[in-house]
Amino acid sequence: MFYKLSLCLLFLIFLGNCNASLTPTDCVFVDGPYKYDLTNLTGKTWSYSDGPDSVDYYFSICGPSSICTNLNNNVPSSVCKITTNQFIELGETSTGKFIDNTIQGQGTILRYFTTSTICSGLPTFVFINFDCQPGQPNIVTGVQDSNPCQIQIYVSGESSCPFAN
Numbered sequence: 575m576f577y578k579l580s581l582c583l584l585f586l587i588f589l590g591n592c593n594a595s596l597t598p599t600d601c602v603f604v605d606g607p608y609k610y611d612l613t614n615l616t617g618k619t620w621s622y623s624d625g626p627d628s629v630d631y632y633f634s635i636c637g638p639s640s641i642c643t644n645l646n647n648n649v650p651s652s653v654c655k656i657t658t659n660q661f662i663e664l665g666e667t668s669t670g671k672f673i674d675n676t677i678q679g680q681g682t683i684l685r686y687f688t689t690s691t692i693c694s695g696l697p698t699f700v701f702i703n704f705d706c707q708p709g710q711p712n713i714v715t716g717v718q719d720s721n722p723c724q725i726q727i728y729v730s731g732e733s734s735c736p737f738a739n
């Protein structure tokens with residue numbers, strides 16, 4: 575019993591703030607002298623089609639995606655993958671959290687995870703990487719999923735750029 579409780583606590587500490595739930599109104603992240611305000615990227619479902627095997631990724635920034643949530647029995651979901659015959663939930667909305675980018679000022683990273691079983695009981699993480707491209711349109715530039723437990727999504731454009739904090 576105590577052992578189980580300690581494991582659970584460890585798990586909570588490892589994942590950080592488990593109950594963080596970002597909404598479009600607090601889609602702002604401060605990283606030292608930089609402030610990211612991604613509000614302009616919220617309120618829609620973005621998609622990315624990964625090659626000819628018709629794996630489609632859907633995601634929303636700082637809020638649930640209607641496509642993912644509908645297929646997830648209405649449990650708020652921000653990231654999902656749909657293949658020809660399968661729906662896979664990848665990021666519960668309640669887990670959304672900004673994390674520091676290794677290159678300060680170049681962009682930020684929004685992390686989601688899901689505790690479903692695809693990674694042998696461990697969480698599957700999705701990192702949405704925002705790449706500042708001044709004056710450029712906001713687009714999804716790619717998805718890297720060679721490690722299915724650590725999926726990288728890349729978004730670039732003007733709205734990923736920081737303001738002075």
Ligand SMILES: *[C@@H]1O[C@H](CO)[C@@H](O)[C@H](O)[C@H]1NC(C)=O
Nearest residue numbers: 610611612613614732733734
């Ligand atoms: C959101 O987009 C509008 C219109 O392009 C722009 O004027 C505004 O500065 C943007 N806001 C942020 C926080 O990037």
